[in-house]
Amino acid sequence: MNSFFSEDDLKNKFNKEFESFKNNIKSPNVLILGQTGVGKSSLINTIFGQDLANISNIKPETRGFKKYSAPNIPVNIIDSEGYELHNSEKFRDDLSLFINDSLSRIQEQIHIGWYCLSISSSRILPYDIDNLSFLIKSKIPTAVILTQCDNDTPDGTIAERFIQEIKKHFNESIFCFQVSNDVEINKGLDVEKLIKWSENSLSDDNLKLGFLIAQKADLKAKTKRANIIIAGYAVSAAAIGASPIPLSDAALLIPLQTAMAAHLFTIYGLGVKTPEILKSIISGRVVSIIGKSLAGNILKLIPAVGSVVGGVINASVASTITASLGFALSKLAEKAIASGWDGNMQLFDSIFTEENIDTFIKEYQISNKK
Incomplete structure (x- = not known):
């Protein structure tokens, strides 16, 4: 799979997207x-x-x-x-x-x-x-x-x-x-x-968003908003795959998925209370997770492997890959909040593992199998 983007570029994108989303939030x-x-x-x-x-x-x-x-x-x-x-x-x-x-x-x-x-x-x-x-x-x-x-x-x-x-x-x-x-x-x-x-x-919608992020008592409300966000990025991924792209060019989806991860982390309030050095570590972890997930699972993510026709990714595949990753990140963010995460990287690393990501990706694929 060709590498279109350096890890530093993607880390910077995650951080810029995260700050951009944060800047749109108002405090009620x-x-x-x-x-x-x-x-x-x-x-x-x-x-x-x-x-x-x-x-x-x-x-x-x-x-x-x-x-x-x-x-x-x-x-x-x-x-x-x-x-x-x-x-x-x-x-x-x-x-x-x-x-x-x-x-x-x-x-x-x-x-x-x-x-x-x-x-x-x-x-x-x-x-x-x-x-x-x-x-x-x-x-x-x-x-x-x-x-x-x-x-x-x-x-x-x-x-x-x-x-x-x-x-x-x-x-x-x-x-x-x-x-x-x-x-x-x-x-x-x-x-x-x-x-x-x-x-x-x-x-004001941005005040609503601020309250949603600040509150910690109703994770279901955060998840509901996260699902709307994931659906939006899945549609954008489908647009990328509307003109089928070679498997070797699947990395074109990574910037979109990086932005989705930053958006989800904002909704769940992950990273907002951490110093800059930890934010840098978190962005590195997230970028690594996204890259490995795409590279290692692009074929096995889709139960019907035949849908990857002629070694290309179509709109349906691109959408499903992105939605399943979003589902996995959302589930793990829920777990982090429920565990009382306060910037402890040891806890973060124990939750956001490749194994856990794969588990929830498979869960999404099974539950959405037609």
Whole structure:
């Protein structure tokens, strides 16, 4: 197989594509409100997979609010000081000042609001209803997050009462989502629904993308986006093969597959938290995987070897090769995220192996065999 591209060229392409995709991402501003002890920090950890406050650059905003902005995690959390009943009037004044101030600065505008109510409090206060009304009037898409639902009754009586109370005042203007401090209990609650609502409530596609990348609680949402991306690159590969290319020229697909890998890594958030030296290592690993996969599997990837007519790759073959590689990379990226990958190259190398790539390529081929 002819070599059209040097490894350094492909590494540079991967890095340039990766940076290009990153530069198109916008960070949504998420306002989180709630009384002291309501579980705001636990909610942040649940959605974003880490104690964001501990790794963030903390920027004091208008009185009573702080912005948490972690390097290379595309979301800004605006956290309010927990309010108590005795200073509720002050809190409302601070909230009004903050929202009005943010409206005058495009980069600081609030995109969505999460209003936290603890099940442990057993009731919704008129003050909470007033705050929610204020947020709605301010045209901020707002959801009520019912926290600490592990303290609810087994049949969820308290949460249901809260939900009916919110509906009574706001009909369908505000959605309620139940979450817990317990990982296992959360599996039966509304974490994924909250993520979907949050993404859908963002008005800009690049803000939606930022939220999707930042969240760590719903891998299925990332996979769904990854599948759309893979399908697009498979179509592009088919276009390359529309005029059949010799097997010896199959390397023409590699730049396209390199761009696809960079795109997928961006969606899964792989590489965004690593220093430059590790990014260089990662790009080298990925380029090597793509080259070896294409060179070693181009014939055996396609169950019907006869489809490679006369030693050429047609549109169908080019598309299938690219889609199967994308599927494999996506599956391994999922595994890396689920394993809590944080830049550890030993873990990366144990996941992104030729054997694992081949396994998922074969799985794709079998599941898509006609």
